[in-house]
Amino acid sequence: MILDGHIHTSNTPERECRESLLERMAEAGVSGGMLLSMDPLGDGKCLSAAERLDKLFSITGGRPNLYTAYWIDPTADDAARQVDLAVSYDVNAFKVICSRFHPSDARAMDTYRKISETGRPVLFHSGICWDGIDSANNHRPGGFECLINIPNLKFTLAHVSWPWCDECIAVYGKFNNAYYWRDDVSCEMFVDITPGTPPLWREEVFKKLFCGDYDVGHNVIFGTDSYAHKYNVTWTRDWMQRDGELYEKFGLAGADGFLEHIYGQNLLRFLGLSDEKFEKKVPMVAESANDTRVRKI
Numbered sequence: 119m120i121l122d123g124h125i126h127t128s129n130t131p132e133r134e135c136r137e138s139l140l141e142r143m144a145e146a147g148v149s150g151g152m153l154l155s156m157d158p159l160g161d162g163k164c165l166s167a168a169e170r171l172d173k174l175f176s177i178t179g180g181r182p183n184l185y186t187a188y189w190i191d192p193t194a195d196d197a198a199r200q201v202d203l204a205v206s207y208d209v210n211a212f213k214v215i216c217s218r219f220h221p222s223d224a225r226a227m228d229t230y231r232k233i234s235e236t237g238r239p240v241l242f243h244s245g246i247c248w249d250g251i252d253s254a255n256n257h258r259p260g261g262f263e264c265l266i267n268i269p270n271l272k273f274t275l276a277h278v279s280w281p282w283c284d285e286c287i288a289v290y291g292k293f294n295n296a297y298y299w300r301d302d303v304s305c306e307m308f309v310d311i312t313p314g315t316p317p318l319w320r321e322e323v324f325k326k327l328f329c330g331d332y333d334v335g336h337n338v339i340f341g342t343d344s345y346a347h348k349y350n351v352t353w354t355r356d357w358m359q360r361d362g363e364l365y366e367k368f369g370l371a372g373a374d375g376f377l378e379h380i381y382g383q384n385l386l387r388f389l390g391l392s393d394e395k396f397e398k399k400v401p402m403v404a405e406s407a408n409d410t411r412v413r414k415i
């Protein structure tokens with residue numbers, strides 16, 4: 119089963135959108151995925167929170183394997199009310215793009231804390247953002263270190279933070295290493311490999327992400343950035359083909375459970391829909407590097 123962890127929705131009629139999505143996903147060999155509501159500050163700014171949620175759920179409602187992420191502006195005056203509203207719809211996750219504020223903005227931090235208390239994860243855009251404004255400093259992976267103090271938060275950085283992929287991988291290592299320093303750290307980082315990384319960079323990024331020292335097998339999520347109403351079959355197939363060749367090249371394709379996790383199990387665990395238990399290797403430095411330390415997840 120292949121799940122796509124990053125699918126946008128837009129203001130097209132729900133019925134048309136749902137039919138086209140299901141058809142095209144089947145054609146691409148994808149069984150489902152996570153759909154993101156419209157942008158509260160962009161194409162969805164004329165719609166209320168309830169209207170954006172209604173629209174999202176009218177596409178996904180009742181369909182097995184279609185999950186929902188409510189796109190929230192965590193700095194909005196009524197952000198707490200929006201979290202409650204989205205939870206009343208039983209949304210699976212939240213989505214945030216920090217273009218107009220730093221990830222550590224105090225209002226946003228309060229909202230992430232509230233989201234975490236509901237047991238929902240957050241998908242953040244990270245990397246250069248095609249938003250038409252000066253925003254790079256709000257999207258760098260290092261800026262998300264502030265989340266380390268939010269109890270039990272699961273979050274993912276989209277696009278391997280392209281072009282700051284090295285920094286993204288380093289921040290992932292830092293979050294895992296923090297389990298050594300502090301028993302109270304319970305935040306967990308995931309990496310969303312939605313392109314993002316243009317084809318030219320993919321091999322280098324995958325080599326660094328998958329063949330380095332960090333234990334990433336349970337924390338990487340496949341996604342395409344397609345739109346629900348025109349789910350891009352060719353784009354999806356091309357990326358799966360390209361990625362598949364790299365997984366073969368790096369000897370990962372045959373590794374036990376590897377592809378199942380990247381293409382579905384990790385998204386389900388991110389969403390709290392899998393109770394998979396495992397031990398994550400805690401990366402260490404220098405004289406401690408041979409110590410085998412793990413954090414039970």
Ligand SMILES: [Zn+2]
Nearest residue numbers: 124126276343
């Ligand atoms: Zn996206």
